[in-house]
Amino acid sequence: MKKSLVILCIVFLALQSNQSRSQSFRATLPDTIKYGEAIQGSALSCWINNYVTNLTDSAIIFDLVRVQDDIATPGWTSSFCFVTCQIPEIDSIRVSLAAHDSVNMAVHFIITDIPDSGTILMKIKNALNPSEVIYQRFYGISQMASGIYSSGFTPSSSGIFPSPVRSGSIFNIQLSNMKTTNDAVLKIYSVYGNQVSKGPHLNPGINQLNCNLASGIYFYTVSADELQFYSGKLIVVE
Numbered sequence: 001m002k003k004s005l006v007i008l009c010i011v012f013l014a015l016q017s018n019q020s021r022s023q024s025f026r027a028t029l030p031d032t033i034k035y036g037e038a039i040q041g042s043a044l045s046c047w048i049n050n051y052v053t054n055l056t057d058s059a060i061i062f063d064l065v066r067v068q069d070d071i072a073t074p075g076w077t078s079s080f081c082f083v084t085c086q087i088p089e090i091d092s093i094r095v096s097l098a099a100h101d102s103v104n105m106a107v108h109f110i111i112t113d114i115p116d117s118g119t120i121l122m123k124i125k126n127a128l129n130p131s132e133v134i135y136q137r138f139y140g141i142s143q144m145a146s147g148i149y150s151s152g153f154t155p156s157s158s159g160i161f162p163s164p165v166r167s168g169s170i171f172n173i174q175l176s177n178m179k180t181t182n183d184a185v186l187k188i189y190s191v192y193g194n195q196v197s198k199g200p201h202l203n204p205g206i207n208q209l210n211c212n213l214a215s216g217i218y219f220y221t222v223s224a225d226e227l228q229f230y231s232g233k234l235i236v237v238e
Contacts, residue, residue: 038115053100057100
């Protein structure tokens with residue numbers, strides 16, 4: 001009986017310790033593994049329902065750090081979004097989150113047409129209380145693209161670059177193996193499904209466009225005659 005009480009006390013203290021280490025904020029990160037086809041310039045993004053919430057009545061200053069970037073495949077890179085989206089060269093940021101506010105946290109694996117996998121380790125820390133820290137590992141896994149679309153595009157040779165795209169800059173979208181004689185149209189949508197931009201008509205080959213979007217995550221489609229040929233993810237950074 002005494003042994004059981006000791007075990008219960010240890011469990012209770014451990015639970016109390018875990019709660020105290022993260023009592024000022026909550027990190028809910030269910031989307032940590034992403035699979036997808038190996039498409040040049042596309043992104044495998046972990047972001048769905050990934051939120052960090054300030055549980056206090058005052059602002060919290062967070063340090064967000066990419067502790068480990070284990071991506072060995074040539075051409076692969078990674079980036080993350082937390083309040084704003086960062087370019088792949090940025091490993092850490094310090095941001096403030098208002099009282100009782102929540103922010104989406106996203107991790108992106110920018111991949112090539114070479115099937116492979118990568119992993120990164122992220123750290124979320126309360127800068128004013130370093131004992132409140134959470135680590136989370138994310139994985140991106142790509143597989144061989146599944147053939148050719150009958151409508152005229154091969155997914156392995158259609159995409160946006162550079163990725164991520166800088167807001168206010170020029171980016172390229174490449175369309176290859178396009179059999180239709182009609183011009184294609186680029187449409188861009190927010191993560192909530194609202195259309196935010198409709199670009200000019202696109203031609204086979206490389207098209208240059210201006211990015212007038214704010215920092216964030218978007219989705220795009222390429223279509224002609226109301227038939228969708230291709231879709232993908234667009235990451236915009238400041």
